[in-house]
Amino acid sequence: TRFAYVRNFELPDPLLPDTYIVLRIDGHSFHRQFSEEHELAKPNDVRALKLMDEAASSVMEMFTDITLAFGESDEFSFLFKKSTNVYNRRNAKILTTVVSQFTSSYVFNWAKHFPGVSLKYPPSFDGRIVLYPTEKVVRDYFSWRQADTHINNLYNTAFWALVQEGKQTTTQAHEALRGTNSAQKNQLLFERFGINYNDVPERMRKGSVIVREEARDLPLSVASFVDGCGGDKVVKEEDTLEVKDKGKGRKRASTRVTVLHCDLIRDEFWDERPYILSE
Amino acid sequence: TRFAYVRNFELPDPLLPDTYIVLRIDGHSFHRQFSEEHELAKPNDVRALKLMDEAASSVMEMFTDITLAFGESDEFSFLFKKSTNVYNRRNAKILTTVVSQFTSSYVFNWAKHFPGVSLKYPPSFDGRIVLYPTEKVVRDYFSWRQADTHINNLYNTAFWALVQEGKQTTTQAHEALRGTNSAQKNQLLFERFGINYNDVPERMRKGSVIVREEARDLPLSVASFVDGCGGDKVVKEEDTLEVKDKGKGRKRASTRVTVLHCDLIRDEFWDERPYILSE
Amino acid sequence: TRFAYVRNFELPDPLLPDTYIVLRIDGHSFHRQFSEEHELAKPNDVRALKLMDEAASSVMEMFTDITLAFGESDEFSFLFKKSTNVYNRRNAKILTTVVSQFTSSYVFNWAKHFPGVSLKYPPSFDGRIVLYPTEKVVRDYFSWRQADTHINNLYNTAFWALVQEGKQTTTQAHEALRGTNSAQKNQLLFERFGINYNDVPERMRKGSVIVREEARDLPLSVASFVDGCGGDKVVKEEDTLEVKDKGKGRKRASTRVTVLHCDLIRDEFWDERPYILSE
Amino acid sequence: TRFAYVRNFELPDPLLPDTYIVLRIDGHSFHRQFSEEHELAKPNDVRALKLMDEAASSVMEMFTDITLAFGESDEFSFLFKKSTNVYNRRNAKILTTVVSQFTSSYVFNWAKHFPGVSLKYPPSFDGRIVLYPTEKVVRDYFSWRQADTHINNLYNTAFWALVQEGKQTTTQAHEALRGTNSAQKNQLLFERFGINYNDVPERMRKGSVIVREEARDLPLSVASFVDGCGGDKVVKEEDTLEVKDKGKGRKRASTRVTVLHCDLIRDEFWDERPYILSE
Ligand SMILES: Nc1nc2c(ncn2[C@H]2C[C@H](O)[C@@H](COP(=O)(O)OP(=O)(O)OP(=O)(O)O)O2)c(=O)[nH]1
Ligand SMILES: Nc1nc2c(ncn2[C@H]2C[C@H](O)[C@@H](COP(=O)(O)OP(=O)(O)OP(=O)(O)O)O2)c(=O)[nH]1
Ligand SMILES: Nc1nc2c(ncn2[C@H]2C[C@H](O)[C@@H](COP(=O)(O)OP(=O)(O)OP(=O)(O)O)O2)c(=O)[nH]1
Ligand SMILES: Nc1nc2c(ncn2[C@H]2C[C@H](O)[C@@H](COP(=O)(O)OP(=O)(O)OP(=O)(O)O)O2)c(=O)[nH]1
Ligand SMILES: O=P(O)(O)OP(=O)(O)OP(=O)(O)O
Ligand SMILES: O=P(O)(O)OP(=O)(O)OP(=O)(O)O
Ligand SMILES: O=P(O)(O)OP(=O)(O)OP(=O)(O)O
Ligand SMILES: O=P(O)(O)OP(=O)(O)OP(=O)(O)O
Ligand SMILES: [Mg+2]
Ligand SMILES: [Mg+2]
Ligand SMILES: [Mg+2]
Ligand SMILES: [Mg+2]
Ligand SMILES: [Mg+2]
Ligand SMILES: [Mg+2]
Ligand SMILES: [Mg+2]
Ligand SMILES: [Mg+2]
Ligand SMILES: [Mg+2]
Ligand SMILES: [Mg+2]
Ligand SMILES: [Mg+2]
Ligand SMILES: [Mg+2]
Structure with missing residues (x-):
C-alpha cells in the first residue's frame, strides 16, 4: 500500500558481534507498592524469590544461548554466550522478548508460589542490555x-531484626545501623538477637545462580533447585520444577536448568563451568 | 565496591526530543502455537481480541502520555505525544516497561476473557520503538x-468461509483466492456464502482504536468499549471495563480510556481529536 | 579471505528519514593556539572569516542537498533538506566527508586569503550531526x-576596544563588562570610543549566511558574496569566488551559492526562501 | 537565550568502554578523479604513499593513545588502546577530529611530497569507527x-605490466588475469617481464605500518621511516620526517612514531610489540 513507506523509519539496532550480552530485569515499584500490597515477608519472601527463579528458568528454557543467570530481590541478570546469533543480535527484539517472557511466567506461576494469595494487579519489569567485551568484566x-546481595541482605536482616524483634521504629533502626560495617552488623545480630548470619539460608545470602548442569537422575523437562553449589548432591524430586517447554528449546542433550545459591565471586565457580564464558 | 565500575558500560539511549514515539508490540508465535493450543476461533476470536484491548488499556492507564493505540490480531501500536518526557525518553526503559505491562495484563486477565479455558503456557510479546517526525507520517x-487489518481480515474471512463452510482444504482455499482483488472477495463471500462483508463486526474490519474520550456517565475508573466511532452513543454499564489504576496515572480530569472500532484513515477521526497529535 | 569476517563488526548508522540533518563544524583550539600563532586580528579577522566562508561554500558545492549554512568565528553549521538521501543517510559517512571537505578547502585556500602569511601547522575541525524534526526547531x-554571534561580537568589540584603545588589561576589561547588558555595551562603545555598533560590518554582527540564490549576471561557476541580505543588489565581479566544481554537483539550473550577512532570526529571511525548509 | 533548548537534541554517543577502537579513513574518489587529475604513477605512486604516511603520522602525534596505524592505497586504519578515554570516548568527536587532522596534514604537506605538482582541488576522506572486543579480532x-594490500598490489603490478610494458589494452589485461591465482601472477610477471615480485619494494607489497618505537639516535621531534621491520637497523637522518608537534602530545619518553613496511600477519610483529594490544 501507499502507506508501507513508514516501515523505513524502523532503524536497525544490531549489537556488536562476539561480545557478551548481559540483560538485566528489575521489578517496577516493588519497594512500596508491590511488596506492600501483597504483604511480602521482610526482608525476604521465599515465595517471591522462588517465583523469580521460576520466571528466570523459563527464560533460560526459551533462550538456550543464555549460559548463566543471577537473581536477587526483584531483579535478574542473564548472560548470553558471546557468539550468540539469536534474533541476529537485534537489541530490541532480544530485550523485549526476554522481558516479556519473564513477566508472563511470573504472572502465570503466581498462584503456584503464592497459594491462597491473589495477585492484586499485573506487575511489570523493566529491562536493559549491557555489552561486556571481556571475561574479566x-x-x-x-x-x-x-x-550487592550480600550488602543489602546483611543490612536488611539487621534492620528487620531491630524492627520486628527489637521493637524499634524504622527510623531508629536506620539510625542504629548508620555507619556500621559488616563485622558490626554480624555482631549486633548475634549478640542482640542470637542470629548467626551464616545460618541465614544461602538463598538469601547469595541470591540465585542459574546454570545448565548435566542431568543425572531426572527427566529433562524439569529444572532443579539445589541448595549451595550443587557439588555431587543428589537432586530430589521435590527440588524440581516442571518446565513448560514450548518445544523451541534445542536443548543440549542431558543438561538441565539448575538453580543454585552459591558464591560466584571466587574462581572455583567459573573454573568448574568453563562453558559459561567459552566460545 | 571495586566492581561498581561495570556500571560504566551501561550506555545512554535517549530518544530524539519533540518527535513522535510509536511503540509496536506483537505476539510471539501466535500463528501456529498460541492460537492452536488455545483453539482460538478463526479467523478472529473475539475473546482474544478483547483481551488484547484490555492489556492495551492497562498500558494507556499506566502511561498517560500515550494518546492513541491501535490493535489488530496479535499486535498493538501505541503513540506517545511528541513532547513526552516519560523516563527522560530513555528508549529501553520505555520499551520494556510497556511490553512488560502489556504482557502482565494479558496473562492477568486471561481467565476473565477466557472463562473455562486454561492458559497452557505463558505467552510473550516482542516490541519495538519507531520515531516519526511529522503528523503526516x-x-x-x-x-x-x-x-493491513482490512486486507488480512477480508482475506481470512473469505479463506475460512471456503474452508469451514465450503469444505475446501486450506490448499484449495488459498488457490481459490490467489490473485483476487477486494471486490472479488466481497462478491465471493456474498454469492457463495450469503455473507455481506459490511455486516462483519466493525471490531474485525477496523481493529481496535483506543483513545481518551471525555467521560460522560461513568466513573473514571472504567474504560469503555464502543462500537463504531463513539459519536454521541451513550456508554452502557456492560460496555465497560474496570481499570486497575495503580494510582500513578495523573489522569486528565474527566477523560476515560475508550476502545473504538472505527476508521482512522479518513480526516474526521483526527479532526475530532486534535489532542492526539497536538503539542 | 579468512579475515573478511571482521567486516561484520561495522554496524549500520542510518539517520532517521524525513528529518532535518544539521551538521556543525568547529575549529580545534582556535582560541589560544590557532589565532595566536597566526596573529589573527581581534576580535575578528576578516581574512579568517572569508576563508571559513570559502570552505563552507566548497561543502555546499559538493553537497547539493545542503540548503543553508551559517558561520561565525571558527564554526559553521549546515542544513540538509529533510528528504535528502545522500549516502543513504549514513551518519558517519556524511559527517566525515563534510568535515574532511571543509578542512581540505580551508588549508587549500589559506594562501589566497592570507597572502604573505604562512600556515604554521595543519588546523583541524570537529563535527557533529544533530537531527531536528520540525521547521520550528x-x-x-x-x-x-x-x-550567539551577536552576543559574542558585541562583547568582544567592547572588550577589545577597552584593551586596544582604552589601554586596559584584559582582566580590567572583563571586570568593566561584567554584568552589563546590551544597551550598556552599546553606550560604552559610543561614549568612550565613538563607535556606533551598528556601523560595525554586518559580517561581524550577523555572521555568514550561505544560501543558493538565483543567478543573475554571473556564470554558474562562481559563488557570490553580498553585504546584507542580497535584495536586488547587483553582484559585482569582485564579490565573487571561483568555485572548484569537481563535476559531481548536480546543481539546480541557475542557482549559485551566495554568502550573505543578514538577519535570519526574523520571518522575512525564511519567507523569501521557502526552498530552504520545503519538502 | 530562549533558543538554547535546541542543544537538547544533541544526543550522547559514547563508545563501549574497554573495547578496541579502530578508525579507518579512505580517500574520496581517488580511483578516477584524484589519481588521474594528479597523474599519479601506476599502480603505486611513492609520493602519494609517503604523503599518506605523513598525514597518518601527524594523527599519531596528535592522539597518543593510538598505538598502531596501517595504510595502503588511499586508506589508513588507526588503533586506539582499549583503555583510551580520549574525548570521553565520544564517537563523533574522535572520528571527526582524526579525519580532519589527517585531511589537513595531507593538504598541508602536499607541496613537500609533490614538488612542482600543484594540487588541483581539495581532496577529501571519509572515516568510520569500528569497535573490536578482543585481541584476536x-x-x-x-x-x-x-x-588486501598483497592481493591488490600483485594484481595491479601484473595488470600495469601488461598494459605499460605488454602494450595491452586495459580490457585485454583484465581478461588475461581473470581467474589466475597468486602463483600464476608471480610466474607471469617473472616470465614475461623479468619482474621478481619479491623485489618490488616492501612499501608496495606490505603497506605502511606505523608504530611507536623506542628512540635511539634521533631527536624526538622526528618520525622515522624504516624499510622492512626495523630490527636493529640504524635510522638515518634522511629517513626522517619532522613532526609538527602542537605541544599537546604527552609523548611517552623516548618513543618515536616510526613508519615500517613489514608483515603484521605473523605473530612476531605483535610479540615484539606487546604495548600495542596491552592494557
Ligand atoms: N518485603 C519484601 N520486599 C522485597 C522483596 N524483594 C524485593 N523487595 C522490595 C524491596 C526493595 O526495596 C525493592 C527492590 O528495590 P528497587 O531498587 O528495584 O526498587 P523499586 O522496585 O521500588 O523501584 P524501581 O521501580 O525498580 O525503580 O523490592 C521481598 O522478598 N520482600
Ligand atoms: N485463530 C486465530 N488466530 C489468530 C488470532 N489473532 C491472531 N492470530 C494468529 C494468526 C496470525 O497468523 C498470527 C499473527 O501473525 P504474526 O505475523 O504476528 O505471526 P506469529 O505471531 O506466528 O509470528 P511472530 O512470532 O510474530 O514472528 O496470529 C485470532 O483471533 N484467531
Ligand atoms: N583573534 C581571533 N580569534 C578568533 C577569530 N575567530 C575565532 N577566534 C577564536 C576566538 C574564540 O575564542 C575561538 C572559538 O571558540 P571555541 O569555543 O571554538 O574555542 P576553541 O576553538 O579554542 O576550543 P575547541 O577546540 O573548539 O573546544 O576562536 C578571529 O577572527 N580572530
Ligand atoms: N595511480 C594510482 N592510483 C592510486 C594510488 N593509490 C590509490 N589509488 C587509486 C586506485 C584505487 O582504485 C583507488 C582506491 O580505491 P577506492 O576503493 O578507495 O576507490 P575510490 O577512492 O575511487 O572510491 P571511494 O570514494 O573511496 O568510494 O585509489 C596510487 O598510488 N596510484
Ligand atoms: O535500576 P538501577 O539500579 O539501574 O537504578 P535506578 O535508580 O532504578 O535507575 P533506572 O531508572 O536506570 O532503573
Ligand atoms: O513483525 P514484523 O511485521 O515487523 O515482521 P517480522 O517478519 O515478524 O519481523 P520481526 O523479526 O521484525 O518481528
Ligand atoms: O562545541 P560546543 O559549543 O558544543 O561546546 P564545547 O565545550 O566545545 O564541547 P564539545 O566537546 O562538545 O565540542
Ligand atoms: O570503503 P569500503 O571498502 O567499506 O567499501 P565502499 O564500497 O567504498 O563502501 P562505503 O560507502 O562504506 O565506503
Ligand atoms: Mg532501576
Ligand atoms: Mg525494582
Ligand atoms: Mg531492584
Ligand atoms: Mg514480527
Ligand atoms: Mg506475532
Ligand atoms: Mg502479528
Ligand atoms: Mg566544541
Ligand atoms: Mg573551536
Ligand atoms: Mg567555536
Ligand atoms: Mg569506501
Ligand atoms: Mg577511496
Ligand atoms: Mg580505498
Whole structure:
C-alpha cells in the first residue's frame, strides 16, 4: 500500500558481534507498592524469590544461548554466550522478548508460589542490555550483583531484626545501623538477637545462580533447585520444577536448568563451568 | 565496591526530543502455537481480541502520555505525544516497561476473557520503538496498520468461509483466492456464502482504536468499549471495563480510556481529536 | 579471505528519514593556539572569516542537498533538506566527508586569503550531526547560533576596544563588562570610543549566511558574496569566488551559492526562501 | 537565550568502554578523479604513499593513545588502546577530529611530497569507527587490510605490466588475469617481464605500518621511516620526517612514531610489540 513507506523509519539496532550480552530485569515499584500490597515477608519472601527463579528458568528454557543467570530481590541478570546469533543480535527484539517472557511466567506461576494469595494487579519489569567485551568484566558484573546481595541482605536482616524483634521504629533502626560495617552488623545480630548470619539460608545470602548442569537422575523437562553449589548432591524430586517447554528449546542433550545459591565471586565457580564464558 | 565500575558500560539511549514515539508490540508465535493450543476461533476470536484491548488499556492507564493505540490480531501500536518526557525518553526503559505491562495484563486477565479455558503456557510479546517526525507520517503509520487489518481480515474471512463452510482444504482455499482483488472477495463471500462483508463486526474490519474520550456517565475508573466511532452513543454499564489504576496515572480530569472500532484513515477521526497529535 | 569476517563488526548508522540533518563544524583550539600563532586580528579577522566562508561554500558545492549554512568565528553549521538521501543517510559517512571537505578547502585556500602569511601547522575541525524534526526547531537552531554571534561580537568589540584603545588589561576589561547588558555595551562603545555598533560590518554582527540564490549576471561557476541580505543588489565581479566544481554537483539550473550577512532570526529571511525548509 | 533548548537534541554517543577502537579513513574518489587529475604513477605512486604516511603520522602525534596505524592505497586504519578515554570516548568527536587532522596534514604537506605538482582541488576522506572486543579480532582486522594490500598490489603490478610494458589494452589485461591465482601472477610477471615480485619494494607489497618505537639516535621531534621491520637497523637522518608537534602530545619518553613496511600477519610483529594490544 501507499502507506508501507513508514516501515523505513524502523532503524536497525544490531549489537556488536562476539561480545557478551548481559540483560538485566528489575521489578517496577516493588519497594512500596508491590511488596506492600501483597504483604511480602521482610526482608525476604521465599515465595517471591522462588517465583523469580521460576520466571528466570523459563527464560533460560526459551533462550538456550543464555549460559548463566543471577537473581536477587526483584531483579535478574542473564548472560548470553558471546557468539550468540539469536534474533541476529537485534537489541530490541532480544530485550523485549526476554522481558516479556519473564513477566508472563511470573504472572502465570503466581498462584503456584503464592497459594491462597491473589495477585492484586499485573506487575511489570523493566529491562536493559549491557555489552561486556571481556571475561574479566563479565565476572566483575556478576560479582557486583552478588556483592550487592550480600550488602543489602546483611543490612536488611539487621534492620528487620531491630524492627520486628527489637521493637524499634524504622527510623531508629536506620539510625542504629548508620555507619556500621559488616563485622558490626554480624555482631549486633548475634549478640542482640542470637542470629548467626551464616545460618541465614544461602538463598538469601547469595541470591540465585542459574546454570545448565548435566542431568543425572531426572527427566529433562524439569529444572532443579539445589541448595549451595550443587557439588555431587543428589537432586530430589521435590527440588524440581516442571518446565513448560514450548518445544523451541534445542536443548543440549542431558543438561538441565539448575538453580543454585552459591558464591560466584571466587574462581572455583567459573573454573568448574568453563562453558559459561567459552566460545 | 571495586566492581561498581561495570556500571560504566551501561550506555545512554535517549530518544530524539519533540518527535513522535510509536511503540509496536506483537505476539510471539501466535500463528501456529498460541492460537492452536488455545483453539482460538478463526479467523478472529473475539475473546482474544478483547483481551488484547484490555492489556492495551492497562498500558494507556499506566502511561498517560500515550494518546492513541491501535490493535489488530496479535499486535498493538501505541503513540506517545511528541513532547513526552516519560523516563527522560530513555528508549529501553520505555520499551520494556510497556511490553512488560502489556504482557502482565494479558496473562492477568486471561481467565476473565477466557472463562473455562486454561492458559497452557505463558505467552510473550516482542516490541519495538519507531520515531516519526511529522503528523503526516504518524497518520500514515496508523493508516498502514488499519489498511493491513482490512486486507488480512477480508482475506481470512473469505479463506475460512471456503474452508469451514465450503469444505475446501486450506490448499484449495488459498488457490481459490490467489490473485483476487477486494471486490472479488466481497462478491465471493456474498454469492457463495450469503455473507455481506459490511455486516462483519466493525471490531474485525477496523481493529481496535483506543483513545481518551471525555467521560460522560461513568466513573473514571472504567474504560469503555464502543462500537463504531463513539459519536454521541451513550456508554452502557456492560460496555465497560474496570481499570486497575495503580494510582500513578495523573489522569486528565474527566477523560476515560475508550476502545473504538472505527476508521482512522479518513480526516474526521483526527479532526475530532486534535489532542492526539497536538503539542 | 579468512579475515573478511571482521567486516561484520561495522554496524549500520542510518539517520532517521524525513528529518532535518544539521551538521556543525568547529575549529580545534582556535582560541589560544590557532589565532595566536597566526596573529589573527581581534576580535575578528576578516581574512579568517572569508576563508571559513570559502570552505563552507566548497561543502555546499559538493553537497547539493545542503540548503543553508551559517558561520561565525571558527564554526559553521549546515542544513540538509529533510528528504535528502545522500549516502543513504549514513551518519558517519556524511559527517566525515563534510568535515574532511571543509578542512581540505580551508588549508587549500589559506594562501589566497592570507597572502604573505604562512600556515604554521595543519588546523583541524570537529563535527557533529544533530537531527531536528520540525521547521520550528530548525529555525530556532539557526537563531541560536546567530544570537550567539551577536552576543559574542558585541562583547568582544567592547572588550577589545577597552584593551586596544582604552589601554586596559584584559582582566580590567572583563571586570568593566561584567554584568552589563546590551544597551550598556552599546553606550560604552559610543561614549568612550565613538563607535556606533551598528556601523560595525554586518559580517561581524550577523555572521555568514550561505544560501543558493538565483543567478543573475554571473556564470554558474562562481559563488557570490553580498553585504546584507542580497535584495536586488547587483553582484559585482569582485564579490565573487571561483568555485572548484569537481563535476559531481548536480546543481539546480541557475542557482549559485551566495554568502550573505543578514538577519535570519526574523520571518522575512525564511519567507523569501521557502526552498530552504520545503519538502 | 530562549533558543538554547535546541542543544537538547544533541544526543550522547559514547563508545563501549574497554573495547578496541579502530578508525579507518579512505580517500574520496581517488580511483578516477584524484589519481588521474594528479597523474599519479601506476599502480603505486611513492609520493602519494609517503604523503599518506605523513598525514597518518601527524594523527599519531596528535592522539597518543593510538598505538598502531596501517595504510595502503588511499586508506589508513588507526588503533586506539582499549583503555583510551580520549574525548570521553565520544564517537563523533574522535572520528571527526582524526579525519580532519589527517585531511589537513595531507593538504598541508602536499607541496613537500609533490614538488612542482600543484594540487588541483581539495581532496577529501571519509572515516568510520569500528569497535573490536578482543585481541584476536583486532589482529584479524589488520591482517585483513594487509592481505588486501598483497592481493591488490600483485594484481595491479601484473595488470600495469601488461598494459605499460605488454602494450595491452586495459580490457585485454583484465581478461588475461581473470581467474589466475597468486602463483600464476608471480610466474607471469617473472616470465614475461623479468619482474621478481619479491623485489618490488616492501612499501608496495606490505603497506605502511606505523608504530611507536623506542628512540635511539634521533631527536624526538622526528618520525622515522624504516624499510622492512626495523630490527636493529640504524635510522638515518634522511629517513626522517619532522613532526609538527602542537605541544599537546604527552609523548611517552623516548618513543618515536616510526613508519615500517613489514608483515603484521605473523605473530612476531605483535610479540615484539606487546604495548600495542596491552592494557
Ligand atoms: N518485603 C519484601 N520486599 C522485597 C522483596 N524483594 C524485593 N523487595 C522490595 C524491596 C526493595 O526495596 C525493592 C527492590 O528495590 P528497587 O531498587 O528495584 O526498587 P523499586 O522496585 O521500588 O523501584 P524501581 O521501580 O525498580 O525503580 O523490592 C521481598 O522478598 N520482600
Ligand atoms: N485463530 C486465530 N488466530 C489468530 C488470532 N489473532 C491472531 N492470530 C494468529 C494468526 C496470525 O497468523 C498470527 C499473527 O501473525 P504474526 O505475523 O504476528 O505471526 P506469529 O505471531 O506466528 O509470528 P511472530 O512470532 O510474530 O514472528 O496470529 C485470532 O483471533 N484467531
Ligand atoms: N583573534 C581571533 N580569534 C578568533 C577569530 N575567530 C575565532 N577566534 C577564536 C576566538 C574564540 O575564542 C575561538 C572559538 O571558540 P571555541 O569555543 O571554538 O574555542 P576553541 O576553538 O579554542 O576550543 P575547541 O577546540 O573548539 O573546544 O576562536 C578571529 O577572527 N580572530
Ligand atoms: N595511480 C594510482 N592510483 C592510486 C594510488 N593509490 C590509490 N589509488 C587509486 C586506485 C584505487 O582504485 C583507488 C582506491 O580505491 P577506492 O576503493 O578507495 O576507490 P575510490 O577512492 O575511487 O572510491 P571511494 O570514494 O573511496 O568510494 O585509489 C596510487 O598510488 N596510484
Ligand atoms: O535500576 P538501577 O539500579 O539501574 O537504578 P535506578 O535508580 O532504578 O535507575 P533506572 O531508572 O536506570 O532503573
Ligand atoms: O513483525 P514484523 O511485521 O515487523 O515482521 P517480522 O517478519 O515478524 O519481523 P520481526 O523479526 O521484525 O518481528
Ligand atoms: O562545541 P560546543 O559549543 O558544543 O561546546 P564545547 O565545550 O566545545 O564541547 P564539545 O566537546 O562538545 O565540542
Ligand atoms: O570503503 P569500503 O571498502 O567499506 O567499501 P565502499 O564500497 O567504498 O563502501 P562505503 O560507502 O562504506 O565506503
Ligand atoms: Mg532501576
Ligand atoms: Mg525494582
Ligand atoms: Mg531492584
Ligand atoms: Mg514480527
Ligand atoms: Mg506475532
Ligand atoms: Mg502479528
Ligand atoms: Mg566544541
Ligand atoms: Mg573551536
Ligand atoms: Mg567555536
Ligand atoms: Mg569506501
Ligand atoms: Mg577511496
Ligand atoms: Mg580505498
